[in-house]
Amino acid sequence: MSSSPIEFKNPVLKWVEYRLPVFSFIDSSVGGSYPAPRNLNYWWNFGSLAGIILAVMVATGIVLAMHYTAHVDYAFDSVERIMRDVNYGWLIRYIHMNGGSMFFICVYIHMFRGMYYGSYKEPRELLWIIGVFILLAMMATAFLGYVLPWGQMSFWGATVITSMFSAIPYVGDALVTLLWGGFSVDNPTLNRFYSLHYLLPFVLFGLVFVHLWALHVHRSNNPLGVEAREPEDFIPFHPYYTIKDLFGMGVLLIFFLGFVFYAPNFFGEPDNYIEANPMVTPAHIVPEWYFLPFYAILRAFTADFFMYWPVAWLMSAKLAGVLAMFAATLILVLLPWLDTSKVRSNKFRPINKQFFWIFVADCLLLGYIGAKPAEGNFIIIGQIATFYYFFHLVVLVPLIGILERPKPIPESISTAVIKSAE
Ligand code: HEM
Known part of the structure; x- marks a missing residue:
C-alpha cells in the first residue's frame, strides 16, 4: 500500500490532480491507500453513519429554512404549511425530525463502542475529547432546533432549560436575560435560537473534520485493542470498508425510513402540535428522549436531599443539579486518564466488562427516570442512578484498572487469528 499520488489515464482527472491533488487525498483518506485494521466489526460502522446523518440533516434543514418563518406569530403556522402545502414538505420535515433521533442513536452507540474497546486510550485521547465536544x-x-416549531414543548422546554442558568451566582439572572434577549422566552429568543441552530451544524462539520484528522494520524483501534502491525494486520479501506459502510447505510436507511413513513411521531411529543402558549403550562415538561438521562441527573438534586451534603452551604440544590448535568458529559473528557488500565479492549478485561454493562444499564435507567414525573420512588431511584453514574466513572473505572488481572493479550491481530484457527 503506497500513499504516493495515483497516476490517472483520464486527461481531465490528470489535469485536476496535478493542480489540486484532491483524488489522491480521497484515496489516502477513505480509498485503497488508507490502511485499516483487518478485524473491524460492525460497531465500527457508526462513525460513518453519524457522518451521513449529519449531511442529511444539513441538506433537509436548508430546505426547511426556505419555508420557515422565525417569528412567534408565524413559526407554528409556517411549520404546518410545510407539512400541508409545500411539495414533499412533510417528508423533508419528518426526515429532519427523525434524523435528530437517528443521529443520537448512532452517536451514543459510537461512544459506547469507544468505551467498550478502549478507543479513548493513548494515543487516541484527543480524538475522544474532540468527540465529547462534538x-x-x-x-x-x-x-435550539426543538424550539423552532414553537409548540408547547418547544416553549416550555426552552423556558425550563434556559432558566437553569439563573442558578449561577451573581451573573445568573443577567445571563438568562441575555439568552432570552428580553425578560421571557419570546420573539428575540426564537430569532437567536434560529440563527444559532443554522450556525452550529457547520461548527459540527469543522469538529468532525478535526476528529477524522486525529483518527487518520494513528488510524482506527480494533476489537482486540492491540497495536496493528504493518503490513499483515491491515487491509485497504476501499473496497473492504467502503462496501461494509455502504451495507450499514442500507440497514440504517430501512430503520430510519421505517420511522419516517410508518411512525413519524414516535419520538415526538403530542403537546408540540399545540401552539406555544405562555399562559398554559403542560402537565409534564419532558425533553427529547436523548436528553432524558441528563434531565434525570439535573432533577436528582432535590432541595431536601441536597441539604445534607457537605457542600450545601456553598450552592443551591438547583445549581448543584445544573453543575452535575454538565459534569456528566464533561467528565468524559477525563476518561482516558480515569481508566488506569493499559489494556484497551474489554475482551481481555473480565471484571471491567461486567461493570461496563452495568454502566450501560444505569444510563438506560437514568433515561427511564428522566421521562417519569419527579415524585415518589422515581426520585430516589434517580438519585441512586445519578450517584452510580459518577461512582462508576470516578471510583470504579480507576480502581478496576489497578486491581483487575487482564486475560493474556495477543501480540497482534494476525497472531490472534492464526492462534484461534490452529
Ligand atoms: C457527528 C458525530 C460524529 C461523527 C460524524 C464521527 C465520525 C467518526 C468516524 C467516521 C470514525 C471512524 C469510524 C469509526 O470508528 O466508527 C470515528 C472514530 C472515533 N470516534 Fe467519532 N464521530 C462522531 C462523534 C463522536 C463522539 C461523540 C465521540 C466520543 C465522545 C467519538 C469518538 C470516536 C473515537 C474514540 C473514534 C476512534 C474509534 C476507533 O478507532 O476505535 N466520536 N468517528
Missing part, C-alpha cells in the same frame, strides 16, 4: 455541539443544536 456531542456537546450536537446537544446544543438539537435543543
Whole structure:
C-alpha cells in the first residue's frame, strides 16, 4: 500500500490532480491507500453513519429554512404549511425530525463502542475529547432546533432549560436575560435560537473534520485493542470498508425510513402540535428522549436531599443539579486518564466488562427516570442512578484498572487469528 499520488489515464482527472491533488487525498483518506485494521466489526460502522446523518440533516434543514418563518406569530403556522402545502414538505420535515433521533442513536452507540474497546486510550485521547465536544455541539443544536416549531414543548422546554442558568451566582439572572434577549422566552429568543441552530451544524462539520484528522494520524483501534502491525494486520479501506459502510447505510436507511413513513411521531411529543402558549403550562415538561438521562441527573438534586451534603452551604440544590448535568458529559473528557488500565479492549478485561454493562444499564435507567414525573420512588431511584453514574466513572473505572488481572493479550491481530484457527 503506497500513499504516493495515483497516476490517472483520464486527461481531465490528470489535469485536476496535478493542480489540486484532491483524488489522491480521497484515496489516502477513505480509498485503497488508507490502511485499516483487518478485524473491524460492525460497531465500527457508526462513525460513518453519524457522518451521513449529519449531511442529511444539513441538506433537509436548508430546505426547511426556505419555508420557515422565525417569528412567534408565524413559526407554528409556517411549520404546518410545510407539512400541508409545500411539495414533499412533510417528508423533508419528518426526515429532519427523525434524523435528530437517528443521529443520537448512532452517536451514543459510537461512544459506547469507544468505551467498550478502549478507543479513548493513548494515543487516541484527543480524538475522544474532540468527540465529547462534538456531542456537546450536537446537544446544543438539537435543543435550539426543538424550539423552532414553537409548540408547547418547544416553549416550555426552552423556558425550563434556559432558566437553569439563573442558578449561577451573581451573573445568573443577567445571563438568562441575555439568552432570552428580553425578560421571557419570546420573539428575540426564537430569532437567536434560529440563527444559532443554522450556525452550529457547520461548527459540527469543522469538529468532525478535526476528529477524522486525529483518527487518520494513528488510524482506527480494533476489537482486540492491540497495536496493528504493518503490513499483515491491515487491509485497504476501499473496497473492504467502503462496501461494509455502504451495507450499514442500507440497514440504517430501512430503520430510519421505517420511522419516517410508518411512525413519524414516535419520538415526538403530542403537546408540540399545540401552539406555544405562555399562559398554559403542560402537565409534564419532558425533553427529547436523548436528553432524558441528563434531565434525570439535573432533577436528582432535590432541595431536601441536597441539604445534607457537605457542600450545601456553598450552592443551591438547583445549581448543584445544573453543575452535575454538565459534569456528566464533561467528565468524559477525563476518561482516558480515569481508566488506569493499559489494556484497551474489554475482551481481555473480565471484571471491567461486567461493570461496563452495568454502566450501560444505569444510563438506560437514568433515561427511564428522566421521562417519569419527579415524585415518589422515581426520585430516589434517580438519585441512586445519578450517584452510580459518577461512582462508576470516578471510583470504579480507576480502581478496576489497578486491581483487575487482564486475560493474556495477543501480540497482534494476525497472531490472534492464526492462534484461534490452529
Ligand atoms: C457527528 C458525530 C460524529 C461523527 C460524524 C464521527 C465520525 C467518526 C468516524 C467516521 C470514525 C471512524 C469510524 C469509526 O470508528 O466508527 C470515528 C472514530 C472515533 N470516534 Fe467519532 N464521530 C462522531 C462523534 C463522536 C463522539 C461523540 C465521540 C466520543 C465522545 C467519538 C469518538 C470516536 C473515537 C474514540 C473514534 C476512534 C474509534 C476507533 O478507532 O476505535 N466520536 N468517528
